[in-house]
Amino acid sequence: MTEREPEQNDTYTAEHVREALARDERVNEPELDVQVVDGRVFVTGVVPTDERRSAVADVVRECCPHLEVENRTTIGRYGDNEVTERVR
Amino acid sequence: MIRIAAVGDVHVGPDMAGMLREQLATVASRADVLLIAGDLTKAGLPEEAEVLAGELHDLGVPVIAVLGNHDHHSDREHDVARILRDAEVAILEGDHTTIETASGTVGIAGVKGFGGGFPGASGSAFGEREMKAFIEHSKERADALGDALADLDADVKVALMHYAPVRETLSGEPPEIFPFLGSYLLAEAVDRGGADIAIHGHAHRGREHGVTPGGVHVRNVAQPVIRQGYAVYEFDAARDGSGRRRVTASSSTSA
Numbered sequence: 001m002t003e004r005e006p007e008q009n010d011t012y013t014a015e016h017v018r019e020a021l022a023r024d025e026r027v028n029e030p031e032l033d034v035q036v037v038d039g040r041v042f043v044t045g046v047v048p049t050d051e052r053r054s055a056v057a058d059v060v061r062e063c064c065p066h067l068e069v070e071n072r073t074t075i076g077r078y079g080d081n082e083v084t085e086r087v088r
Numbered sequence: 089m090i091r092i093a094a095v096g097d098v099h100v101g102p103d104m105a106g107m108l109r110e111q112l113a114t115v116a117s118r119a120d121v122l123l124i125a126g127d128l129t130k131a132g133l134p135e136e137a138e139v140l141a142g143e144l145h146d147l148g149v150p151v152i153a154v155l156g157n158h159d160h161h162s163d164r165e166h167d168v169a170r171i172l173r174d175a176e177v178a179i180l181e182g183d184h185t186t187i188e189t190a191s192g193t194v195g196i197a198g199v200k201g202f203g204g205g206f207p208g209a210s211g212s213a214f215g216e217r218e219m220k221a222f223i224e225h226s227k228e229r230a231d232a233l234g235d236a237l238a239d240l241d242a243d244v245k246v247a248l249m250h251y252a253p254v255r256e257t258l259s260g261e262p263p264e265i266f267p268f269l270g271s272y273l274l275a276e277a278v279d280r281g282g283a284d285i286a287i288h289g290h291a292h293r294g295r296e297h298g299v300t301p302g303g304v305h306v307r308n309v310a311q312p313v314i315r316q317g318y319a320v321y322e323f324d325a326a327r328d329g330s331g332r333r334r335v336t337a338s339s340s341t342s343a
Contacts, residue, residue, distance in 0.1 A: 028099075028131040028161065031292045046292065046312045051103040078111055078317050 010036035013064060017041060020063050026055035032073065034060075040068040046076040090191045090244050093118060093149070095318040096125030096289020097310040099158060100140040108143040111317030116148030119320050120189040124177075125289035125309050126156025126200060126250025129168060137168040141175035150187050152178045154198040156250035156290060180248065182232030184240050195242025197281065199233040201251030201274050201288070202226040205267035230273035237281020244323045247283040247304075249274055250290050256298030257308035258291045275300040285321060 014034045021043070022030035029052065032045035041060050047053050057071040093115050098108055115122050129136035132155075144151050159168050169179040178185050180198025187194045204211050204226040213223040237247055252258055252270030261269060269291050278286045279302030286300065289310040296313055298306035309319050 025131060028158065048099055048107070049101075049103045052101075076312055076315075078311060078315060 013067075014041070017043075017060055017063050020059050021056060024055070024059045027052055027059055029056070032056070036064075036067065040070050042070045042072060044072045045074075047073050048076055050075060090189050090194055090323040091119040092121055092123060092194060092244075092246065092285075092287075092321045092323070093318045094123040094125060094248075094287045094307065094309040094321065095311055095314065095316075096250065096287075096308075097127040097156070097158075097292060097312065098124065098140075099127055099130045100143065101130035101136050102139055105139050105142070108140070112143070112147055115318060119149055119318075120191075121187045121194055121196075122147065122149050122151045122318065123196065123246065123248050123287055123309075124151065124153035125248060125287050126154050127158040127289060127310075128153060128155065128172070129159050132159040132162040132164055132168055134164055134167045134171055137171040141171055141177070144172075144177055145175060150178070151176070152180060152185060152187075152196050152198065152248065154180050154248050154250055155200050157200075160200075180236075182229070182236055184236040186240070186242050192243030194244045194246060195240035196246045196248050197233055197236035197240055197283075198248040199229045199236070199274075201229050201233070201249040201253075202271060203251060203268045204271035204273060206255040206270070206272045209266065210272060211267060226271045226273055230271060230277045233274060234277030234280045237277065237283055240281075244285075245281070245283045247274075247278045247281065247286040249286070249288045252288050252291055252294070252306075252308065253278055253286050254298045254300055254306050257288070257296065257306055258294045260293040260295055261291050269294075275302075275304075275306075278302070278304050278306075284323065287321075 014036045018034040021027045021032050035042045053073050056073050057069050060069045182199050184197040202225050204223055211223050213220045253274035258269050279300050283304050285305045287307050292310050292312040294308045296308050
């Protein structure tokens with residue numbers, strides 16, 4: 001049996017995590033980015049609530065109990081800035 | 089001036105009760121109508137639609153929406169649409185509605201749309217039945233949008249969809265996934281139907297502004313893109329030299 005390169009496993013792991021974040025009902029966020037580097041799972045993107053941000057970490061831990069989780073998602077708080085633009 | 093507020097991809101779930109309503113608090117003073125460009129709910133569950141119905145209740149402006157892919161995820165899209173319609177939110181899918189304002193009429197034709205890609209990198213209805221079904225669904229939805237637009241008689245004609253009609257508003261997304269984010273068939277329908285503006289969501293990492301090959305303004309109002317409670321597009325009654333209405337865009341949220 002041929003041993004796979006770690007980078008190749010990481011590529012597949014990242015995609016499996018991304019799929020889990022899309023399908024898991026606690027998250028349902030297919031738009032998040034996932035990378036696995038040096039034994040750590042990095043998740044980036046925007047989620048609407050603290051609850052969903054915490055769930056992201058839970059889902060990744062359940063998928064990859066042997067890897068560290070770097071949950072770099074942010075909460076999308078849409079504030080009071082105001083922009084006016086003349087299009088034409 | 090006719091003022092159209094728009095937002096997409098609000099992904100409402102039970103954990104968001106009260107959040108969207110706060111973001112929309114000023115909409116009645118800023119716009120004549122609110123459009124929502126799909127992905128109304130997190131996973132297309134009736135209980136999520138109930139939360140959204142509460143957020144949109146009695147906003148003071150008509151609310152018109154299309155469903156997005158999130159709203160189809162649980163195969164309960166008909167229940168989601170029914171709950172929202174019961175809350176007086178118009179859900180469009182291949183049909184249209186017209187709103188009377190003090191400055192004129194706004195006609196909105198809406199569809200979810202679908203993927204398939206853009207000129208030079210688009211799929212064809214060829215090969216496996218799954219591939220043919222994918223592209224044929226995209227074509228059916230685009231044709232429905234074009235037909236609904238052609239039926240409209242209004243001072244301002246809006247094409248409302250979830251998927252993107254042009255690649256320009258996807259800039260920032262990985263190009264490899266463009267075929268899953270939209271289809272040129274939607275742009276063709278927008279141009280054929282004579283819309284004044286096309287409004288979509290779905291592409292969270294895209295950008296707001298684009299234009300169809302026929303010269304119609306395109307706006308990606310996915311909330312992570314506009315980073316506002318909603319954007320507002322104002323339409324002057326006067327037309328420019330090309331016969332198109334002048335469009336002014338601004339963005340606003342409640343404080």
